[in-house]
Amino acid sequence: MANFLMKRFLQAIFVLLAVTLIVAFAIRLTGDPALMLTQGAGSVTEADLMMIREALGINKPFFIQYYEFLKGLFVFDFGRSFMGGTPVADLISKSLPATLMLAASVMFVSIVISIPLGIKAAVSKGKWADQTIRILSLIGLSFPNFWLALMLVLVFSIWLQWLPPSGMDGFASFLMPAFTMAIILTATNVRLVRSSMLETLQAQYIMVARAKGLSENTVLYKHALRNCAIPLITYFGLQFGGLLGGIVVIERVFNWPGLGTLAFDAVSGRDYPVLQAVITILSMLIVGVNLLVDIAYGLIDPRIRTE
């Protein structure tokens, strides 16, 4: 197990290097930030542009810039934003908690809803409960999330005026963004839980557990759930990555002060250091979560632990 984790850890470092390198390269293809900054200004000479480039540090060769970025990474120094010169680390430490809290509540809501529903659907396969759950999840799957977000704002903020339409301010402000994304994730998760549960319920040890006289809840939530936890956790881990990507759109709609909003502004302003930092942090999160998933395998299944 220790060996396996060491391997995964080295892989994670390699993945991070590759991601940051590609991002740093690709971002520089988007155009010259100096031109962006001088847009609308009157007469700008080539010498002025050179000066700006030097001040921003983008006149140096690419690999020097990348090396400096990597060096900064170890001390959590991502340079300064091209827009306003705020240290990028400050921007990140302000937005990261907002995004993490939102993502965590989305995953939490989705898992807490989808596991009991998926199990219920599996146990009552073919009966009305199963059909209802499947139809609901199909409906949930068919919503585009930005549309759902706007509809929720329309109903709950504008008509009913129950919830704040945007910003992050207390528990109530979490409800709409979290549910918008959770509904779509839950729709997929219910189907996943249902199908892995159906497979596990066929197993002989489930019949054995029932033959012991255990209650149906013990059979399902203790004996069966732990056995189908591996595909579920794998999927939840991957889903978390997708979620961080999808959060950009939702953060825009709800004006959520998170990494997504930060990245969105950085793209439109060709703010290299900010965008580079946001993507690095996001990929670290994704790689980290998948590392945790690998560790969880061993905790769940003793057969993997002894390998």
Place this chain on the structure above:
Amino acid sequence: MTDISSSPILTVENLSVEFGHSRVIDNLNFSVIAGRTLAIVGESGSGKSVTSQSIMRLAESTGASYPSGRILFSGEQGEIDLLSQSQEAMRSIRGKDIAMIFQEPMTSLNPVFTIGDQISESLSLHKKLTKSAALDESMKLLKMVRLPDAEDMLNRYPHQLSGGMRQRVMIAMALACRPKVLIADEPTTALDVTIQAQILTILNDLQKELNMAVIFITHDMGVVAEIADDVVVMWKGKKVEQGPVKELFANPQHPYTKALLAAVPKLGSMAGEPFPKRFPITVMDGEGTRLVGEEKTQATACYDKSPLLSVRDLVTRFDSKKAFLDVSLIEYMR
């Protein structure tokens, strides 16, 4: 008035079982007495397993219904009809008064829980033992089924055990609450012959010790001869013959019983034969039997030609470090 030792502990009366509209068991009757073994014999699909799962009332979870019949069990509260009990009431009978062991020892144990957890589970459920008392009792049970290193075994996981060991764990699990009736659904079918004999001996000894009634489901007449007192022969969901084991073997009435008995190879029938020999097999044809194939010697090998495959001086090694650590390998060799 019959004396208590010969009154049946479990009686199946006119039992019919249906899945949807297809009837898989039709009007089945039998009973079993404490301390005795009833074998239910039949081919796959004859309804043996459905019978056992109906007694446990587990067949409903796969969609069975009971249009008629009673399953009478004489427990602490006197005689009750298991078919009219609620699932809630059945839960306090399952695993406590009536226990079951299954065909596939490799898949009968939950792979993610330790042996100790799985045995102690029913003890804490039915006997309300504390965790540590239940584990102590589990260890005694493992010793009872003659597993070595019982203490160490409690913390092992199923994948670290061989098939024979797992089946012994299953027996320990089933006997945890000293049930009055044990249903063994082909417990030895998936095991090799030497392990099969061990398991049958253990079952036999424990039956005497606990004075259990055993319902033994099998398709192997060889096993029936070894363990059963009485036999019920099932064919296509119906009981076709019933009787004490000696009578049934000496004088089988129904053609299907004859076919089953004919399928057991006779000891010594190959003595002095240089080549493998084929015997005709008895199969059912409508309501009677028919012989298929003819008796012939399979003298197809040519011993004067060079062999198609030969193995010389073969040595297979396993990485010694791995082999030392791999406890299951060492266990398997015991």
